[in-house]
Amino acid sequence: MTTTAQEFWESFYSERDQVWSGKPNPLLVREAERLTPGSALDIGCAEGGDAVWLAKRGWRVLGVDVSQVALDRALKHAYDAGVEIAVERHDLKVTFPEGLYDLVSAQFLHSPVEEDGERNSILKRASQAVAPGGYLIIGGHAGAPSWSEHQHYYFPTTKDVLDHLGLADNWIVITDEVVERPLVGPDGQEESRKDNVLTVKRLF
Structure with missing residues (x-):
């Protein structure tokens, strides 16, 4: 039986009381801390x-x-941090939030139960949700560590992402970079x- 994205991720998060550190992704912090707060879609x-x-920054x-x-x-x-956020559940290859946003963030949108083409379609839809003058920030892994079971997983380059976005000439690239950081394995x-970071701005 094929596992759906919702089934996979519900099971993934249900295995532990907390999966991630609770800290923001450093690539997002680096790219977004210079921006003027407005509406954001994560x-x-x-x-x-x-x-x-992001909510703490306004x-x-x-x-x-x-x-x-x-x-x-x-x-x-958010409640524990004393800020408010709104949330919506979407299987993004099926439904997508309405509206335009000053910032759309897609950090490490990798899934072992979805095809590469589905990720490309989601990121394309994300670009369409950016308001004039707004930004799209995409962070992604450039490869898997030696101990990972995802050694043969396809990790797109920033060029791959840009090619699939097919942005018109009313966009400019702000950041197109590979960032390397130390990593300690389970043993x-x-x-x-190496991680990829791509920030693009919609001019109008």
Whole structure:
């Protein structure tokens, strides 16, 4: 029987009381801390680390995820932090939030139960949700560490992402970079991991 995205991620988050650290993704922080707060859409928001960080900085945030367990944790995280966020559950290859946003964030939108073409379609739809003058920030892994079971998983480059977005000439690229950081494995392995960060701005 084929596992749906919702079934996979509900099971994933239900296995532990907390999966992620609760801290925002460093790539998002680096790219968004220079922006003027407005409306923000965080797709694949998970337990809300990025959404809460944005809300603390004055953004009006809508967090979206396929897992209701994750969304419930995101709301609790926001409550504990003394900020408000809104959440909606979407399987993004089927439905997408309405409206335009000053910032759309898609951080590490990798899924072992979805096809590459589905991710491309989601990111294309994300670009269409950016308001004039707004930004799309996409962070993604550039590869898997040696101990990962996802060694043969396809990790698109920033060029791959840009090619699939097919942005018109009313967009400019702000950041197109590969960032390397140290990483320690479950058995103490010391390696480094490369991540891609792409920030584009819609001019009008």
